[in-house]
Amino acid sequence: MLKILFINPVGTDAFDEPILKTINDVKRADVEVKVVHLSKGPIHLEYHYYEHLNMEETLKWVKWAENEGYNAVIIGCFYDPGLREAREIVSIPVIGVAEATMHVAATLGHKFSIIVGRRKWIPKMESNVYLYGLGSKLASFRILNFTVPMMLREPEKLKEAVISEARKAVEEDGAEVIVLGCTGESGFMKEIIEKIGVPVLDPVVVSWKYAEMLADLYQKVKLTHCKMFGYESPPREEGYLPKWEHR
């Protein structure tokens, strides 16, 4: 039995149940899922400063997962907050929702468009596209004009807006693949694929399946992210690793 932890790096339980439902619909029977959220901090990560505020408890959960024998961990936000930091402190695969989803998108069609809630999100997300090496695969960003709290409040309007912007991305921007750029846009992937006619990637679904794949590869052949160079762990003797790191 493999175990994977999905962390909602926000101080609210509002996403736990819908995300658990989405994962349960697609997960392998032999993989156990746990979804957690933070005990405090901002309830969304639309601001970089909020990422900073939520980073410590997120990383604590990442380390907790490794200590508890989890086979992989997912950081559940399309900004991929704390991805590098997390990989420095654990050996189990750490999956960035955006990184995993974009790479899968790149194998399903010529170019992808990312549907974001607000224009505010684009600069960091576009930077991540280039950071992940996928600049040439990006057709466009499309904006819903929904904050994360609005997404939670108005799921039907959200779905309509996603369908409308996804269509425009296909028809006007040359997208062959649609990436939903927020875990708040999750839960209606199959329905939207049928409506749009091109692949539509729910980042919760795709990052979950990617995590299953990496968890399996880690268990079976010890494959995980490189622990030398970029993700080298801070030396214990420098004394900056917190107590929870030592458990």
Place this chain on the structure above:
Amino acid sequence: MLKILFINPVGTDAFDEPILKTINDVKRADVEVKVVHLSKGPIHLEYHYYEHLNMEETLKWVKWAENEGYNAVIIGCFYDPGLREAREIVSIPVIGVAEATMHVAATLGHKFSIIVGRRKWIPKMESNVYLYGLGSKLASFRILNFTVPMMLREPEKLKEAVISEARKAVEEDGAEVIVLGCTGESGFMKEIIEKIGVPVLDPVVVSWKYAEMLADLYQKVKLTHCKMFGYESPPREEGYLPKWEHR
């Protein structure tokens, strides 16, 4: 039960058994594997012209897989021969060994190096790296000076050469991840990961796990490559689709 077909696009059964063994070591219990080879044609694909010669029977197997209810198909050569053509004629996920392995590599470390048999292979494979959008993630190519037939004849010497070139890629070229650039370099991933200390990706293992992931996503949420635009199927009425396509 999911079923995945692994096609060795070469006119020899020499790879079937070792590849089946490699897959059996890592595959999910609930996924069925079948490995096939071509009835005729070149026994390796070191020449582009050989790809051309082997293309038709390869595509026939791809279509056969869809007709027989397979959930995904892998084209087992690191040149990814016929990937676009195959995606045009079927809806089931078609996995290119190189495409899948390189994208996974990109999520495991800063840059990857590809270990090829001969310098002859580099131009097409480097072109593929850029085609897949991953030019900025490429540290280097490293050359073993092994033809494919030599790989089959001298597996121990091959392993030594891979370890030696992989080390140089890490130490001299800035690679954090090693990609074995031929299905002939398969079967010793776990051993090499322990020796080199960075992730080493066996293209058979990784493309198999990637295929499991996509097979699952296709079955559960109908996700597959985009069938519009780049992979649009030729119209039946033009009459160029062969008889085996119609089964």
